[in-house]
Amino acid sequence: MRLLMLGTGGMAKLHVKGFNAVPGVEIVAAVDTDAEKLSEFLALHSIPRGFATLEEALAWGEFDAVTNITPDRVHYPTTMQILDAGKHCFCEKPLATDHAKALEMTEKAESLGLANMVNLTYRNVPQLQKAHELVKSGVIGKVKHIEASYLQSWLVSKAWGDWRTESQWLWRLSKKHGSNGVLGDIGVHILDFASYGSGLDIDHVFARLKTFDKAPGNRIGDYDLDANDSFTMAVDFSNGALGVVHATRWATGHFNELRLRVYGERGGVEVQHRHDGSRLMVCLGPDVETGSWQEMPVDPVPTNYQRFAGAVRSGVTQEPSFRHAANLQRVLDLCFDEQSNRAVGVEIL
Ligand SMILES: NC(=O)c1ccc[n+]([C@@H]2O[C@H](COP(=O)([O-])OP(=O)(O)OC[C@H]3O[C@@H](n4cnc5c(N)ncnc54)[C@H](O)[C@@H]3O)[C@@H](O)[C@H]2O)c1
Numbered sequence: 001m002r003l004l005m006l007g008t009g010g011m012a013k014l015h016v017k018g019f020n021a022v023p024g025v026e027i028v029a030a031v032d033t034d035a036e037k038l039s040e041f042l043a044l045h046s047i048p049r050g051f052a053t054l055e056e057a058l059a060w061g062e063f064d065a066v067t068n069i070t071p072d073r074v075h076y077p078t079t080m081q082i083l084d085a086g087k088h089c090f091c092e093k094p095l096a097t098d099h100a101k102a103l104e105m106t107e108k109a110e111s112l113g114l115a116n117m118v119n120l121t122y123r124n125v126p127q128l129q130k131a132h133e134l135v136k137s138g139v140i141g142k143v144k145h146i147e148a149s150y151l152q153s154w155l156v157s158k159a160w161g162d163w164r165t166e167s168q169w170l171w172r173l174s175k176k177h178g179s180n181g182v183l184g185d186i187g188v189h190i191l192d193f194a195s196y197g198s199g200l201d202i203d204h205v206f207a208r209l210k211t212f213d214k215a216p217g218n219r220i221g222d223y224d225l226d227a228n229d230s231f232t233m234a235v236d237f238s239n240g241a242l243g244v245v246h247a248t249r250w251a252t253g254h255f256n257e258l259r260l261r262v263y264g265e266r267g268g269v270e271v272q273h274r275h276d277g278s279r280l281m282v283c284l285g286p287d288v289e290t291g292s293w294q295e296m297p298v299d300p301v302p303t304n305y306q307r308f309a310g311a312v313r314s315g316v317t318q319e320p321s322f323r324h325a326a327n328l329q330r331v332l333d334l335c336f337d338e339q340s341n342r343a344v345g346v347e348i349l
Helices: 012-020 035-045 054-060 072-084 099-112 126-137 167-173 181-198 304-314 322-336
Strands: 002-006 026-031 049-051 065-068 088-092 116-119 143-152 202-210 230-237 242-248 256-264 268-274 277-283
Touching: 002 012, 002 054, 012 026, 012 304, 026 035, 026 054, 035 049, 049 054, 054 072, 065 072, 065 304, 072 088, 072 099, 088 304, 099 116, 099 322, 116 304, 116 322, 126 181, 126 256, 126 268, 126 277, 143 181, 143 230, 167 181, 181 202, 181 230, 181 242, 181 256, 181 268, 181 322, 202 322
Parallel strands: 002 026, 002 065, 026 049, 065 088, 088 116, 143 242
Antiparallel strands: 143 256, 202 230, 230 242, 256 268, 268 277
């Protein structure tokens, strides 16, 4: 697979690492509208060609697939161009900034028969895959209650850089710059984590979003700081289980931490994912009576990068697909609705 990289910012480094680890994948070129970033990136990763625009890269055309690592609002227009040019597409999350656009992208990719996947990164966590398998096997019985959280602290800590001065954080705080806040940025990850890990569809959501004052006039330069920083969500799952899902950028002491707890009528599973490692804990069988938890070992799983290369090779899209991400986007859209206590019916693939 000859791969074009669209966008050479922070996340692009992980795409280089992920795709370079897949035999048969060759990164042939990269595109960035920021000339300085592009030339540094080409040199650092020994990528032979660079383009200032997607249009120039498409005119050249000597690649099979594109990995789209641009900011959220750029995903829709660029992915539509990529698909129209007959190229397979791996797109960063969230697929689009709203459900209508995400659906349009999905329908175009499917009608053209092109491989399409979204980088819901935490599918790469073997502990999440194993939790999904355990719950689906019925070992914990019917699921009754779910708790999921995604905690970050970059509004408090400078460990990842200073949001007051760096554009990669400022665009994430501003609606005008295409951000749907913490809900759009990592809400999609934790909804996927909760629904995939529990093997359950989402039926209803009721969400509360909060944007805290962060600067004089809530503005820094060209950036209005109006996108949400925290959300809490009450969720009804398709089997009748209840759940609480929440995320924030204000969680001091937690750089990037996801947790899922799934409780069934015979046992429980817990997935913990932190920057320094992941764990799968289970409370099953006799441990239910003593309230003891054991760590369960897991085997490695293929990464999204490997699965996308496989999809391009076989012509069969793998999960997480555009359609799955569009379904999640529908839940996110409803959370922005004042009257968000609605039925949504999300199919988990
Ligand atoms: N899957 C994950 O866990 C994960 C983690 C972080 C970021 N992301 C997603 O990755 C995407 C990129 O995030 P980032 O942190 O790398 O942002 P970033 O701002 O660091 O990088 C984006 C790059 O895209 C370039 N760009 C903007 N418009 C362009 C265009 N039209 N054509 C070509 N290049 C263009 C910018 O110049 C910049 O270099 C976002 O959608 C973000 O939500 C996903």
